[in-house]
Amino acid sequence: MEWNGKNKVLIVGLGLIGGSYARALKRLGYTVTALSRRQETIDYALREGIIDAGSAAVDEKLVGEADTVVFALYPGVFKDWVRAHQSLLKPGAMLTDVTGVKSCIVYDIQEMLRPDVEFIAAHPMAGREVYGVENSDERIFREANFIVTPTARNTPEAVEWCKSLGRLLGFRKVSVLSPEEHDEMISFVSQLTHCIAVALMTCSDNRHLADYTGDSFRDLTRIARINDAMWSELFLLNREPLLRQMDLFLREFSELRGLLAAEDAEGLRGKMRLSTERRANFDK
Amino acid sequence: MEWNGKNKVLIVGLGLIGGSYARALKRLGYTVTALSRRQETIDYALREGIIDAGSAAVDEKLVGEADTVVFALYPGVFKDWVRAHQSLLKPGAMLTDVTGVKSCIVYDIQEMLRPDVEFIAAHPMAGREVYGVENSDERIFREANFIVTPTARNTPEAVEWCKSLGRLLGFRKVSVLSPEEHDEMISFVSQLTHCIAVALMTCSDNRHLADYTGDSFRDLTRIARINDAMWSELFLLNREPLLRQMDLFLREFSELRGLLAAEDAEGLRGKMRLSTERRANFDK
Numbered sequence: 001m002e003w004n005g006k007n008k009v010l011i012v013g014l015g016l017i018g019g020s021y022a023r024a025l026k027r028l029g030y031t032v033t034a035l036s037r038r039q040e041t042i043d044y045a046l047r048e049g050i051i052d053a054g055s056a057a058v059d060e061k062l063v064g065e066a067d068t069v070v071f072a073l074y075p076g077v078f079k080d081w082v083r084a085h086q087s088l089l090k091p092g093a094m095l096t097d098v099t100g101v102k103s104c105i106v107y108d109i110q111e112m113l114r115p116d117v118e119f120i121a122a123h124p125m126a127g128r129e130v131y132g133v134e135n136s137d138e139r140i141f142r143e144a145n146f147i148v149t150p151t152a153r154n155t156p157e158a159v160e161w162c163k164s165l166g167r168l169l170g171f172r173k174v175s176v177l178s179p180e181e182h183d184e185m186i187s188f189v190s191q192l193t194h195c196i197a198v199a200l201m202t203c204s205d206n207r208h209l210a211d212y213t214g215d216s217f218r219d220l221t222r223i224a225r226i227n228d229a230m231w232s233e234l235f236l237l238n239r240e241p242l243l244r245q246m247d248l249f250l251r252e253f254s255e256l257r258g259l260l261a262a263e264d265a266e267g268l269r270g271k272m273r274l275s276t277e278r279r280a281n282f283d284k
Numbered sequence: 285m286e287w288n289g290k291n292k293v294l295i296v297g298l299g300l301i302g303g304s305y306a307r308a309l310k311r312l313g314y315t316v317t318a319l320s321r322r323q324e325t326i327d328y329a330l331r332e333g334i335i336d337a338g339s340a341a342v343d344e345k346l347v348g349e350a351d352t353v354v355f356a357l358y359p360g361v362f363k364d365w366v367r368a369h370q371s372l373l374k375p376g377a378m379l380t381d382v383t384g385v386k387s388c389i390v391y392d393i394q395e396m397l398r399p400d401v402e403f404i405a406a407h408p409m410a411g412r413e414v415y416g417v418e419n420s421d422e423r424i425f426r427e428a429n430f431i432v433t434p435t436a437r438n439t440p441e442a443v444e445w446c447k448s449l450g451r452l453l454g455f456r457k458v459s460v461l462s463p464e465e466h467d468e469m470i471s472f473v474s475q476l477t478h479c480i481a482v483a484l485m486t487c488s489d490n491r492h493l494a495d496y497t498g499d500s501f502r503d504l505t506r507i508a509r510i511n512d513a514m515w516s517e518l519f520l521l522n523r524e525p526l527l528r529q530m531d532l533f534l535r536e537f538s539e540l541r542g543l544l545a546a547e548d549a550e551g552l553r554g555k556m557r558l559s560t561e562r563r564a565n566f567d568k
Contacts, residue, residue, distance in 0.1 A: 190501070202555055225560045256530075275485040282505060
């Protein structure tokens with residue numbers, strides 16, 4: 001269970017993240033194969049040299065030869081795939097994923113999985129506002145975090161193996177969290193912020209103001225361009241933690257509104273000072 | 285009333301924006317002087333060659349010689365200054381400002397002003413998260429908008445003069461809006477976004493999550509570092525439009541929360557699609 005040049009890596013789902021994994025691992029000398037629904041995706045990846053082989057069908061040989069399988073699928077599709085095709089996996093294969101929510105996935109997959117393969121979950125916290133293998137780019141990992149989320153079923157070796165993968169891919173920081181800690185964290189740093197950006201964009205018809213916006217506004221709303229199929233699924237799968245964060249934010253924003261309505265300058269300044277102090281912790 | 289090398293420009297209030305005006309105008313060959321409360325500010329600006337002369341007191345000669353006076357003061361202080369010292373102004377002088385709110389300032393200043401000088405208001409929509417003349421930098425104007433906000437009292441010549449100033453300073457775009465249109469616009473594109481960033485930072489103690497944040501989160505909260513004295517004043521002076529925007533946002537965010545609570549995937553996707561579509565209008 002070590003990363004060396006003889007590993008064959010199969011990527012299942014060759015989109016932005018799957019494609020970026022493929023590029024990085026291929027450059028490092030691994031044999032990289034892929035399964036993806038659309039034949040054009042496979043053709044493109046072969047033509048560009050992103051993968052060594054691939055198929056739009058579930059190819060028994062490609063699955064059976066893989067030492068490592070990276071699932072870069074939507075959460076629901078991921079479970080279905082494992083249920084339907086795990087019999088094809090090579091004994092001893094290491095499985096990992098890139099899913100943005102964890103508790104609702106990891107236990108179910110581990111529960112249903114053959115005992116002779118191991119699934120160690122991870123979340124590469126990288127992304128762009130564009131999709132597909134055509135936009136894949138391993139540079140998106142450079143400033144990003146890689147979170148490994150083991151459970152009690154995982155071996156220490158698998159955790160180390162997965163941390164090595166994060167480092168191989170070039171992530172800035174590799175951490176370990178429980179699935180629950182991960183989901184709580186992601187509900188705040190990613191999902192709540194996406195909700196805010198969406199609500200800011202949809203709360204009024206603001207198109208005529210585009211000419212007057214500065215970089216702050218554009219920064220704040222960049223993530224308002226959102227893949228609705230993927231993000232609605234991620235929100236719903238992490239519903240409880242996200243609702244808690246949304247409620248905390250709603251209460252705080254309403255309190256700020258109350259201070260303004262009451263013309264409470266000192267109260268407003270107190271919030272701003274706390275905000276400034278807290279934000280300083282988030283500087284790189 | 286034209287910009288030529290003989291103009292003497294006095295900057296009142298030599299902070300980040302006043303200092304950046306001074307640098308730009310000095311580079312263009314104008315004689316630039318300044319008044320600022322702290323002697324160290326004046327000393328620094330003289331030493332760095334940002335101004336030709338300056339004083340920490342209201343110097344009669346500097347005020348009396350200026351063809352143009354740029355007020356880069358907090359709103360309240362600005363009115364006080366004009367009330368106290370306008371008798372020193374040169375007949376025919378052109379006055380402008382950099383204040384971030386307009387209706388509550390422009391009419392009052394024009395009302396109290398001597399008839400032989402003209403005040404044409406403007407808002408250079410540029411800024412940084414740092415303050416003071418030491419951080420002034422005319423490059424902050426390059427990607428920014430310059431808004432001229434005339435009233436019925438202003439001459440067309442003054443409006444043109446002020447637009448020329450925006451272009452001289454190197455702003456990307458120069459526009460004209462009424463004070464009321466400006467305040468409505470700024471309540472959405474700037475003040476609401478600052479409220480959101482502050483509430484996101486203060487809604488829970490999130491310091492332990494700093495390690496896991498990516499660029500999206502940092503972009504969204506960059507403006508949560510906020511000058512509490514200046515922004516609380518700006519919020520209170522633009523209270524009505526800002527409360528309207530905050531209520532629109534609150535209603536929308538609550539609706540999004542309701543869709544998630546009700547597990548309404550199609551409703552969530554609808555909001556995300558609208559958001560994505562609207563945000564496309566804001567790309568540069």
